[in-house]
Amino acid sequence: MPEVIRFFTIQIIFLAVVLILHTYLGLHVIRRTIIFSDLVLDQLAAFGALVGIGIGIRYGTPSSYLVSLVAVLFGAFLLAVFKPRNKLIPREAIIGIMYAVALALSLLVADKLSGGETYVTKTLSGCMLWVTWPLVIVTIIAYVALLLFHYKFRHKFIGLTEKNVEIKNEKFWDFLFFTTQGIITVLVVPIAGVLLAYAFLMIPAAIVAMFTRKWASAVAIGWGIGFMACLAGLFASYFFDLPYGPSLVLSLGGVFVCAVIIRIVLPQKD
Amino acid sequence: MTHLIQTFSQPFLVCLTMVIILGYMGIHVLQREVIFIDIALAQIAVVGAIVAHVTFGVHGDSMLSYACAFGVTLIASIFYSLVRKKVNQIPLEAVIGVSYAIAAAAALFLVGVAPGGHIHVQQMLAGSILWATWRDVLLCVVVFSVVGCCFYIFRGPFKEISDNYENALKKGIKVVWWDLFFYALFGIVITLAVRIGGVVVIFALLIIPATVSALFSSSFGKRLVIGGAVGIVATIAGFLFANRFDFSIGSAISLFLGGSLVIAVFFRICLKLITARRDYGG
Numbered sequence: 001m002p003e004v005i006r007f008f009t010i011q012i013i014f015l016a017v018v019l020i021l022h023t024y025l026g027l028h029v030i031r032r033t034i035i036f037s038d039l040v041l042d043q044l045a046a047f048g049a050l051v052g053i054g055i056g057i058r059y060g061t062p063s064s065y066l067v068s069l070v071a072v073l074f075g076a077f078l079l080a081v082f083k084p085r086n087k088l089i090p091r092e093a094i095i096g097i098m099y100a101v102a103l104a105l106s107l108l109v110a111d112k113l114s115g116g117e118t119y120v121t122k123t124l125s126g127c128m129l130w131v132t133w134p135l136v137i138v139t140i141i142a143y144v145a146l147l148l149f150h151y152k153f154r155h156k157f158i159g160l161t162e163k164n165v166e167i168k169n170e171k172f173w174d175f176l177f178f179t180t181q182g183i184i185t186v187l188v189v190p191i192a193g194v195l196l197a198y199a200f201l202m203i204p205a206a207i208v209a210m211f212t213r214k215w216a217s218a219v220a221i222g223w224g225i226g227f228m229a230c231l232a233g234l235f236a237s238y239f240f241d242l243p244y245g246p247s248l249v250l251s252l253g254g255v256f257v258c259a260v261i262i263r264i265v266l267p268q269k270d
Numbered sequence: 271m272t273h274l275i276q277t278f279s280q281p282f283l284v285c286l287t288m289v290i291i292l293g294y295m296g297i298h299v300l301q302r303e304v305i306f307i308d309i310a311l312a313q314i315a316v317v318g319a320i321v322a323h324v325t326f327g328v329h330g331d332s333m334l335s336y337a338c339a340f341g342v343t344l345i346a347s348i349f350y351s352l353v354r355k356k357v358n359q360i361p362l363e364a365v366i367g368v369s370y371a372i373a374a375a376a377a378l379f380l381v382g383v384a385p386g387g388h389i390h391v392q393q394m395l396a397g398s399i400l401w402a403t404w405r406d407v408l409l410c411v412v413v414f415s416v417v418g419c420c421f422y423i424f425r426g427p428f429k430e431i432s433d434n435y436e437n438a439l440k441k442g443i444k445v446v447w448w449d450l451f452f453y454a455l456f457g458i459v460i461t462l463a464v465r466i467g468g469v470v471v472i473f474a475l476l477i478i479p480a481t482v483s484a485l486f487s488s489s490f491g492k493r494l495v496i497g498g499a500v501g502i503v504a505t506i507a508g509f510l511f512a513n514r515f516d517f518s519i520g521s522a523i524s525l526f527l528g529g530s531l532v533i534a535v536f537f538r539i540c541l542k543l544i545t546a547r548r549d550y551g552g
Contacts, residue, residue, distance in 0.1 A: 097531060100478075107521040111517055243379050263356065
């Protein structure tokens with residue numbers, strides 16, 4: 001198979017798989033206004049990878065993934081447990097503070113690594129161009145498993161978000177929700193970087209949430225829009241030799257800005 | 271000791287001015303539930319500074335660079351004010367969060383081709399408080415005082431909107447214009463503060479003191495005093511820690527602010543237990 005076709009096939013399959021679950025989880029994140037939660041987990045995954053480098057584990061190896069997973073599971077636990085009852089403190093504030101502390105810790109670790117600033121940039125922008133078939137297969141298996149899990153327990157998770165039904169063990173289901181977010185974070189951040197992973201989650205969901213409240217159609221339309229925007233970014237990046245991750249985020253961002261303008265010009269009559 | 275004061279006097283004074291202005295703004299930010307606003311505007315200001323550098327070749331500390339940074343934050347302020355009023359399907363926080371991602375990607379996009387991009391990225395996150403000069407101190411005092419005066423003079427509508435947006439709308443307050451003014455003032459402070467302090471510490475100084483103060487009081491004045499005290503103590507601890515163990519100051523202060531919240535929560539729980547025990551005993 002010619003190199004160019006192999007490259008595009010692998011990238012397109014990766015994007016198509018990743019965007020389904022990200023759009024669905026993004027809808028939860030937006031409707032619950034816990035926008036920072038993904039950045040916390042992304043940053044903790046990056047922090048785990050940086051700590052791994054500090055103790056001699058090479059970036060992107062299975063051991064590096066494991067250290068990230070431990071950091072992320074700890075983050076998922078904290079996210080599920082900390083729910084301020086004080087009305088003056090929104091939950092998002094606590095999540096934001098966790099993000100700031102995780103970022104500060106990452107920078108402190110990077111301070112002590114030789115070439116630390118290179119790793120900080122790497123964890124931000126990722127190395128999506130190095131996506132390989134084994135990685136795509138592992139990602140597909142993990143994502144399909146998580147999708148089935150979310151489909152089976154969709155009433156619990158949607159109930160948590162819509163707050164229309166009484167959920168027993170709310171913190172436990174919250175923990176499972178953040179753990180799912182954490183697992184996909186660990187899989188995606190080393191490849192896509194913090195920013196692109198965050199953009200996959202937030203942007204397609206934010207676009208579609210402005211136009212529908214139905215879950216199934218929102219996931220389908222959000223996936224379609226996100227996939228098309230990512231393809232545009234991918235081709236622009238390849239043919240014009242532009243930075244990969246930022247090109248995809250900017251492409252998604254362009255669609256988002258257009259959607260917001262449409263909503264401003266044509267406000268929905270409730 | 272003398273050496274410590276000589277080295278840290280300018281950085282510390284800069285931090286002190288930031289503690290005061292950001293402590294005040296933080297209370298509004300928590301009430302409006304737009305926690306992301308600081309990081310987003312900071313990233314947007316960075317994009318403006320990079321555009322100024324790429325287009326005009328000016329240094330990040332020049333007036334033209336500040337003007338470009340403020341120009342793009344103003345555009346973002348207009349966008350947020352309009353979205354808050356017209357788009358009610360998703361929270362403003364989500365729009366701000368997405369605009370952060372776009373701005374961060376734009377910054378990486380622009381520095382991606384420039385040599386030394388990595389160092390630039392880390393610098394905009396961690397900042398360079400240690401290298402603050404007397405000029406920075408003066409600039410912070412003047413700019414933050416002017417902005418502080420504006421916040422004081424127009425505290426009525428700002429507080430009304432922060433307390434309850436829908437009520438403010440019903441009362442006929444021109445929310446879009448006041449929001450635009452609020453976010454523009456915010457943009458001025460963030461543009462200057464982030465250039466000196468970096469994204470992380472500015473975010474921590476904005477959110478954490480306001481959160482700690484909310485644990486102990488709902489009065490605006492008391493919250494300002496509590497938040498200010500927490501900010502100053504964490505800043506001093508951060509300076510001493512960074513000096514002793516050779517870490518960047520901004521990250522160290524952020525960690526101590528995070529620690530102060532943990533201590534405050536613990537203290538609050540202890541207070542509740544003591545009160546409950548006393549009531550039970552009585």
